[in-house]
Amino acid sequence: MGRLRCTLVFIAFLFCSWQSFAQNPRIADSLKSIYFSKNGEKANLEVLWEIANNEADPDSAIKYSKLLITKSKAAGNDEKLYNGYRQLGNGFRLKGDFKQALKAYFKSLDYAHSLKDRMGISYANIEIGNVYSLSGNTANADLYYNKGIEELRNGEDSTSLGTALFNAGDEYLRIGNLEKAKEFTNEAERIFEKVDFPMGRAYSLGNLGRINAKLGNDELAEENLNSAIVLLQDLNAHNAIAEFLLSLADVYSENGDAEIAFQYANRSLELSKKYGFKNYITDAYLKLSELYEQIGYTAKSFQYYKDYITYRDSVRNLESVSEMANLRTNFEISQKQTEVDLLNQQKKNQQNIVIGVLVALFLLMLLAFGLYRRNNFIRRTNLIIEREKNRSEHLLRNILPEGTALELMETGKVQAKKFEAASILFTDFEDFTQYSESLSPEALVESVDFYFSQFDKIIEKHGLEKIKTIGDSYMCAAGVPFPMKDHAISIMYAALEILEFVEETKKDNPAMGAHFEIRIGINSGPLIAGVVGSKKFAYDIWGDSVNTASRMESCSERGKINISEDTFQLVKGSFSCKERGKIEVKNKGMVPMYFVENIKDLKVKNPNGAPTKWS
Structure with a gap:
C-alpha cells in the first residue's frame, strides 16, 4: 500500500x-x-x-x-x-x-x-533533497537534507528545521535505516510540539508509529499512531487518519490480534468511502484481503481481493477511455482541417490564375509570385502528406501485429507464414439471436462491447493474439505471430479467465441489458497466418486446426470449455479434464473431445505468475 x-x-x-x-x-x-x-x-x-x-x-x-x-x-x-x-x-x-x-x-x-543568504541556501538545499527523494536517489537526498539542516540549525526558523528533519527521517524510513529515521523524526516531533504546530506533530507521531512497528516496539507504535489520529481528528485530516488506521491494522496483525486488526481496517475503509479517498479505498480492500487470507478464509479473501482489483481497474479504465476518446476526436478534426486547408489552397490558386490573365502588365511579377506560392503550397502539402502517413502507420500498427505491419509498410505485401505449433480459441454467446430480437440495437452493441473489451484485456495479459470477431463470436490464437513454447497452457488460462469473467458479470452487473451464456472451444495444431485484402487489411489464420477449433466451440455446452485430443495431450499434466468420448462432427466424422473440469478452492499459477481461481 x-x-x-x-x-x-x-x-x-x-x-x-x-x-x-x-x-x-x-x-x-x-x-x-x-x-x-x-x-x-x-x-x-x-x-x-x-x-x-x-x-x-x-x-x-x-x-x-x-x-x-x-x-x-x-x-x-x-x-x-x-x-x-x-x-x-x-x-x-x-x-x-x-x-x-x-x-x-x-x-x-x-x-x-x-x-x-543563509536561509535561502538552506531552503534551496532542502528543495533539492526533496526532488532527489521523490526520484528515488537516496544518497543525494540524504546529502542535501543534511546540508539544509546544518544551515537551519544556525537560524531561528524552527518550523523549517522541523520540516527538514521530518523529510530526512521519512527518507531514512523509506530505505530501511530505522535508527536514523527514528532519531530525525523524534527531533522533528519535539520541535513541532514546541512551536505548537499540531499538523506537523501528528504526521511525525504517525511516522514514529510505523518506525516503532518495524523495530518490534508494538506497544509504543500503537501509542504513537493513536496519538497521531487524535490530533488529526481535531484538524479534520481524514485522509491521513485513513492511512494511519491501516498502519494500526498492520501492528495488530503482526501481534496476532486479528479481531482488532479487522476493526481498524474496516474503519479505514468506511472513512475512505465516506470522503471518496480512492487510493485508500483500494489499500483497505487489499489489507482486508490479506487479513482474511491469514486466518484461512480463502473465499472471503478472494472477494476483497476482487474488490481491490475491480476498484483499481475501474479508475484506470475511466482514464483510458477518456484518453482514447480524445485521441479519436483529435484525429477526426485533423482530417477535416486538412480537407478544408486543401480546398482553400485550391481557391487561392484559381484566384491567382484569374489575376494573371486579367493583369497582363504585371504578368512577370505575377508569374514569379505564383511560382513562389506554388512552391510554398507543395512544401505544406508534403508536410500534410507526411503527417497523414505517420498517422496511417500508427493506425496500421494498431490493426496488425508489429512485425506484420512493418513487413507490409516495407514491401507492400505480407508473406503468409506456417506455424507448426499453435492453439486456437473460439467463443460464442448462446441464444444471441433471442437477445438481438428483444434488445434495442444500441443496448445489444453496448453489451457485446462490454464483454469483448474485457476479452481483449485477458488475451493481452496472457500473450495471445486477437484474430477477429464475427457477430457474437470471438476468435484468438496463441503461438502467432511469434512461436510460443506453452501456447496451449497460455490459451487455457485465458479461457478459464474468460469463463470466470462471464460468470462474475452475471452476479455483479444485474442491471446490464444482456447476461450471456458462453461456449468455448480450443484446438491445437499447425496453421497458416497472413494478411488478406488490399484496402482494409486484416490479419487472419487458416488451416484444418482452425476449422477443428470452431467445431470444438459448436460442440461445447454453455459454461464449458471443450478441447480436442491434440490440446488435451498438451495440457493434461496441468489441468483436470473429463473425457466426453467421440462425438460426430460435420465433415470430420467421430472426434474425441474433453471438457475442462471445474475444480473448487484450487489455485494454480499462470505463466505470468498471477493466481487464477477455478470455480
Missing part, C-alpha cells in the same frame, strides 16, 4: 508554508491586473514574484517565474532571480519534471550563495 502518500502531502503543505502559507489563485488573478497596470520596474518584479508564489496551476507558475527571471536579469536584481528560480523549480516539481526542477533549484542555490 501507499504508506508515504500522506507524508508527501504533508511535505507539500509545509513547503507551501515557507512561500506563502497557501497558494491562492484569487490573489494571483488580482495581482495580474495590478502587474499589467504598473509602470515601475521594481514594482513589477514584486508583483511578478507574488503572482508566481500564489499560482496553483504549475504551468502558469512556470510562465510567470520565467517572466520574473527575465526581468530580474535585465534589472540586475539577484534577490528576485533567487526567488524566480526557486518558484520555477516548484512549478516543475509539481508537474513531475524532476530534471528541470533540479536545474532551477541549483540556480536558486547559486544566487543564494552570491547573496550570502
Whole structure:
C-alpha cells in the first residue's frame, strides 16, 4: 500500500508554508491586473514574484517565474532571480519534471550563495533533497537534507528545521535505516510540539508509529499512531487518519490480534468511502484481503481481493477511455482541417490564375509570385502528406501485429507464414439471436462491447493474439505471430479467465441489458497466418486446426470449455479434464473431445505468475 502518500502531502503543505502559507489563485488573478497596470520596474518584479508564489496551476507558475527571471536579469536584481528560480523549480516539481526542477533549484542555490543568504541556501538545499527523494536517489537526498539542516540549525526558523528533519527521517524510513529515521523524526516531533504546530506533530507521531512497528516496539507504535489520529481528528485530516488506521491494522496483525486488526481496517475503509479517498479505498480492500487470507478464509479473501482489483481497474479504465476518446476526436478534426486547408489552397490558386490573365502588365511579377506560392503550397502539402502517413502507420500498427505491419509498410505485401505449433480459441454467446430480437440495437452493441473489451484485456495479459470477431463470436490464437513454447497452457488460462469473467458479470452487473451464456472451444495444431485484402487489411489464420477449433466451440455446452485430443495431450499434466468420448462432427466424422473440469478452492499459477481461481 501507499504508506508515504500522506507524508508527501504533508511535505507539500509545509513547503507551501515557507512561500506563502497557501497558494491562492484569487490573489494571483488580482495581482495580474495590478502587474499589467504598473509602470515601475521594481514594482513589477514584486508583483511578478507574488503572482508566481500564489499560482496553483504549475504551468502558469512556470510562465510567470520565467517572466520574473527575465526581468530580474535585465534589472540586475539577484534577490528576485533567487526567488524566480526557486518558484520555477516548484512549478516543475509539481508537474513531475524532476530534471528541470533540479536545474532551477541549483540556480536558486547559486544566487543564494552570491547573496550570502543563509536561509535561502538552506531552503534551496532542502528543495533539492526533496526532488532527489521523490526520484528515488537516496544518497543525494540524504546529502542535501543534511546540508539544509546544518544551515537551519544556525537560524531561528524552527518550523523549517522541523520540516527538514521530518523529510530526512521519512527518507531514512523509506530505505530501511530505522535508527536514523527514528532519531530525525523524534527531533522533528519535539520541535513541532514546541512551536505548537499540531499538523506537523501528528504526521511525525504517525511516522514514529510505523518506525516503532518495524523495530518490534508494538506497544509504543500503537501509542504513537493513536496519538497521531487524535490530533488529526481535531484538524479534520481524514485522509491521513485513513492511512494511519491501516498502519494500526498492520501492528495488530503482526501481534496476532486479528479481531482488532479487522476493526481498524474496516474503519479505514468506511472513512475512505465516506470522503471518496480512492487510493485508500483500494489499500483497505487489499489489507482486508490479506487479513482474511491469514486466518484461512480463502473465499472471503478472494472477494476483497476482487474488490481491490475491480476498484483499481475501474479508475484506470475511466482514464483510458477518456484518453482514447480524445485521441479519436483529435484525429477526426485533423482530417477535416486538412480537407478544408486543401480546398482553400485550391481557391487561392484559381484566384491567382484569374489575376494573371486579367493583369497582363504585371504578368512577370505575377508569374514569379505564383511560382513562389506554388512552391510554398507543395512544401505544406508534403508536410500534410507526411503527417497523414505517420498517422496511417500508427493506425496500421494498431490493426496488425508489429512485425506484420512493418513487413507490409516495407514491401507492400505480407508473406503468409506456417506455424507448426499453435492453439486456437473460439467463443460464442448462446441464444444471441433471442437477445438481438428483444434488445434495442444500441443496448445489444453496448453489451457485446462490454464483454469483448474485457476479452481483449485477458488475451493481452496472457500473450495471445486477437484474430477477429464475427457477430457474437470471438476468435484468438496463441503461438502467432511469434512461436510460443506453452501456447496451449497460455490459451487455457485465458479461457478459464474468460469463463470466470462471464460468470462474475452475471452476479455483479444485474442491471446490464444482456447476461450471456458462453461456449468455448480450443484446438491445437499447425496453421497458416497472413494478411488478406488490399484496402482494409486484416490479419487472419487458416488451416484444418482452425476449422477443428470452431467445431470444438459448436460442440461445447454453455459454461464449458471443450478441447480436442491434440490440446488435451498438451495440457493434461496441468489441468483436470473429463473425457466426453467421440462425438460426430460435420465433415470430420467421430472426434474425441474433453471438457475442462471445474475444480473448487484450487489455485494454480499462470505463466505470468498471477493466481487464477477455478470455480
